Amino acid sequence: MAKSCPMRAGVYVVCSLALALAACGGQKPPPPNPDLNWHPASGMLLKYDANHDGIVTRAELEAGLKRDFAAADINHDGHLDADEARAVNEERLNDDQSTASPLVDWNQDGFIDFNEFATTPRSLFDQLDANSDGKLAPGELAPQTPHLQPPDRSGRQPPPDSGGYP
Numbered sequence: 001m002a003k004s005c006p007m008r009a010g011v012y013v014v015c016s017l018a019l020a021l022a023a024c025g026g027q028k029p030p031p032p033n034p035d036l037n038w039h040p041a042s043g044m045l046l047k048y049d050a051n052h053d054g055i056v057t058r059a060e061l062e063a064g065l066k067r068d069f070a071a072a073d074i075n076h077d078g079h080l081d082a083d084e085a086r087a088v089n090e091e092r093l094n095d096d097q098s099t100a101s102p103l104v105d106w107n108q109d110g111f112i113d114f115n116e117f118a119t120t121p122r123s124l125f126d127q128l129d130a131n132s133d134g135k136l137a138p139g140e141l142a143p144q145t146p147h148l149q150p151p152d153r154s155g156r157q158p159p160p161d162s163g164g165y166p
Helices: 006-025 058-072 082-095 114-128
Strands: none
Touching: 058 082, 058 114
C-alpha cells in the first residue's frame, strides 16, 4: 500500500485555498440600491453655508450646529435625552440615507451634549479642509476622486474626470 506524502497534501491545500481566494477577489460587489438617496458626505456641511457663497467656514459650521442643537433640544435643558436623540436620528435617516450619521452618546453619560452632537460634522470638516485654512472651498467640498462619486445604476463608478456624472 502506498503512503501519501504529507508535503504534497499541504501544497495541494495551500494551492486550493489560493485559487479559491483569487476567484472570490475577482467578483464584483452587488450593484447599489438605485433607490438609495445618495449624496457625498460633504453634503451634510453645505447646509451650513449661511451666506450661500459656496464656501463653508468654521464659524458658519459652529453657528449652524448651535442652531440645530437648540432646535433638537425640545425641553431646553442643554442636552438631548433619548427621545430627542431618536427624533434627530430618524430625521437624518429620512433626509439623507447615504450620509446619515447617528448621534452617539460617546461618553455614555445618558444624554447627548453639544460636543457629541457636533462630532461628525466637525470631524468631516477637519478631514475635508485640505489646506487647514478654516474654510471649505468648492474644491474641498466636492473633491474629484472616484471613490466619492455616486455609482451609476449598473454599480460602475463614473470616470474621475466626469465630475460624478456618468
